[in-house]
Every structure is written in C-alpha cells, then in structure tokens.
Amino acid sequence: MKNTEQLEAIFQAVLKTSKDLEKSYNELKEKFNLLEIKLENNRRYLENILKSINTGVCSVDLDCMITTFNREACSVFEVEEEDVKSKKLNELFKIDTDNVYELIEKFSNQTKMSIEINGKEKKISMSASPITDNEDIVGAVIIFSDITRLEELEEENRRKEKLAVIGQMAASIAHDIKNPLASIELLVSLLGDDSKKDIADNIMISIKRINNIINNTLLFTKTVIYRPEHFNTGAFMDDVELEVYAHLKSRIVKFEKRVKRFDIVTDKNLLKSAVVNLIVNALDAARSRVVVSVYKKNDKAVFEIADDGFGIDSQTAKHIFEPFYTKKKNGTGLGLSIVSKAVKIINGKVEFETSKDGTVFRIWV
Numbered sequence: 001m002k003n004t005e006q007l008e009a010i011f012q013a014v015l016k017t018s019k020d021l022e023k024s025y026n027e028l029k030e031k032f033n034l035l036e037i038k039l040e041n042n043r044r045y046l047e048n049i050l051k052s053i054n055t056g057v058c059s060v061d062l063d064c065m066i067t068t069f070n071r072e073a074c075s076v077f078e079v080e081e082e083d084v085k086s087k088k089l090n091e092l093f094k095i096d097t098d099n100v101y102e103l104i105e106k107f108s109n110q111t112k113m114s115i116e117i118n119g120k121e122k123k124i125s126m127s128a129s130p131i132t133d134n135e136d137i138v139g140a141v142i143i144f145s146d147i148t149r150l151e152e153l154e155e156e157n158r159r160k161e162k163l164a165v166i167g168q169m170a171a172s173i174a175h176d177i178k179n180p181l182a183s184i185e186l187l188v189s190l191l192g193d194d195s196k197k198d199i200a201d202n203i204m205i206s207i208k209r210i211n212n213i214i215n216n217t218l219l220f221t222k223t224v225i226y227r228p229e230h231f232n233t234g235a236f237m238d239d240v241e242l243e244v245y246a247h248l249k250s251r252i253v254k255f256e257k258r259v260k261r262f263d264i265v266t267d268k269n270l271l272k273s274a275v276v277n278l279i280v281n282a283l284d285a286a287r288s289r290v291v292v293s294v295y296k297k298n299d300k301a302v303f304e305i306a307d308d309g310f311g312i313d314s315q316t317a318k319h320i321f322e323p324f325y326t327k328k329k330n331g332t333g334l335g336l337s338i339v340s341k342a343v344k345i346i347n348g349k350v351e352f353e354t355s356k357d358g359t360v361f362r363i364w365v
C-alpha cells in the first residue's frame, strides 16, 4: 500500500511537472508566435521602406553576391528582382572588383559613372558603405540613383547660358553691320557704268548674302512679333527669288518656280526668311535641280521646296532643326532653326520627306 501511495505521489508530481511544462511550452509558443509576427511586421516595414524610397538600394554579401535589390534599383537597371538576386554585382555592371572590401574603398565617396543598360547609356551616382556585425564587415550596402536626366538638364542649362551670351553679342554685331551695309547697297546700285557692271553685280551678290546672314542672326536672337499683312504669292515669290539671287548665280543648279497666284494674309518677312532658308539649303544639296512650288491644299497655302540631292540620313534628320547643327564647312546651322521658329510664329507647320534621291520641305500656312 505504501508503495502504491508513493507511486501515486510520484505520478502526481510527474503529472504536475508535465502540466507545468506544457503550460510553459504553450506560453513560449505564444511568445514565439508573437515574436514571429513582430519580426514579419518589421521585415515588411523594412521592405516597404526599401520599396518606397526613390533611391536604388542594393546589398551584397562578402563575396559581392547580391542579397537585396529594391524596386528603384530594378528600375535603374531595367531588371526584375528575381533575376539579380544571388548574382554577383560585377555581373550586373562593369566594376573591376568582386571583393567587398575593395568595393567599399572604391565607392566610399559618391561616385558618378556611366553604364550601358539595354543599349542606352545611363549616368548613375553611387556610393558603398560596409554592413557590420559586431565590428566585423559582413557585406556592403550600395546606394545609387539615376542622374541621366539631371546631367542632361545641367548640360542644357550650360548650353542655354552660353547661347544667351552669344545671342546678345551676335544681335548687337548684326544690328551694327546692317546700317553701313544698307549704305553700301545703295551706293553700288548707283554704279550704273556698264564697264563695271560685273563688279557691281558681284558686290551686290555678296551684300545679299551678308544681309541674309544678318537677318537670320537677328531673327534667331530677338523676340519676334507677328505682323500679318495682305499679299499675293506671285509677287512674294519674285521677292524671294531676288533674295536667293546670290546663291542662284554662283551655282549650276537649275531653279524652277511653279507658283499658283493667290492672296494670303500672314507675316511676309517671317515667311520669306523661312522659304529663303529652305531654298538655300536645297540649292546646297541639289545635284541639278531645285523646284519651288506654291499651291493651295485643304484651305492652306503650301510652299514646297524640292531638291534632287542625296537626302538626309536618319541620324542627321534628328538634329537638323537644332540651332548650330550643321554639316557644312561654312554653315552656321541657324537656317532650319529659324525656319521652325518663323513657321511657329506664323502658326504654320513645316515638314520634310527625304530619300537618297532628294528632299522635299513643305511649309503649310
């Protein structure tokens, strides 16, 4: 009996211990679950921070193997997160190290670099800092941002500032030349003597050329006011021919006019600058012929300048309307930028078609 009691007591003790154990286990499990939820929340919170910031963040381990690559980093490198995880950093872009210590040293300061992504060049700025665990380096975190657009804007600003200064200078020079030039033109026109006619003609041609350059420069640099007037396309084209006379005389290219005569209302001087510049370009490009046609289509006046030159290649075509873009030895590159400026002011449209057999420019007003 004594034994049974003893056994019973032991059993009860074991039962209690096991109940206590079960209780502690359950408490522990609950704590563990809570911790796990907290940990998951923290992980998600961190992930959201990484996702939300508009800076590229990438972490690597000691072997420079990528462990984190946030959304902005993916967008900079145009990749998916799964594609880069467990890849080495130098597989993603050209850096000449896969040693984390070297990486940290090299990029300890913000560094700008160019990288090629899917055939496009991007400028990124990046810096690397160590990830430490108890003072031991266990990896690195690399912060980078795409500064391509920023650099482009800075470059554009620098160019604009330069242009503004050049513009002011050019405008004042052009303005000062215009007056003595008008006097020379008048004096030359008075040289009626037949024996000197050729000389006088040549001087006149040069004067017209200088005049054209000055008009272009002034048009390019100053703010132009739209001054519409009523005129006939026939008389207008005679005026235009007079303006390009200098260019016609010095070339073997045939110049043909097919002009429908009708009245229009627009800024005559602006339209003239545009048409003259297109004709001069066509004369430069033509192999043998330039045809200028004026006609009406869909209630609009069309001024069409066609040449039989070698055309404009696609790379050049992207830039021709930019100021100072020229492929000619003596060109200023202002012609087409003036065409687009003038056409815009008169509320018109300029277009072109080009092939290896020639180019057609059209102004619609």
Ligand SMILES: Nc1ncnc2c1ncn2[C@@H]1O[C@H](COP(=O)(O)OP(=O)(O)OP(=O)(O)O)[C@@H](O)[C@H]1O
Pocket (backbone or CB within 6 Å): 277, 281, 282, 285, 307, 309, 310, 311, 312, 316, 320, 321, 325, 326, 327, 328, 330, 331, 332, 333, 334, 335, 336, 337, 359
């Ligand atoms: N009809 C054309 N055929 C072939 N190329 C052309 C034609 N018109 C323009 N281009 C190209 O576009 C470039 C820019 O023309 P744009 O008139 O702006 O400047 P430019 O003629 O070079 O110099 P500028 O007109 O200031 O004397 C030219 O240098 C030329 O390469």
Ligand SMILES: [Mg+2]
Pocket (backbone or CB within 6 Å): 277, 280, 281, 334, 335, 336
């Ligand atoms: Mg030109």
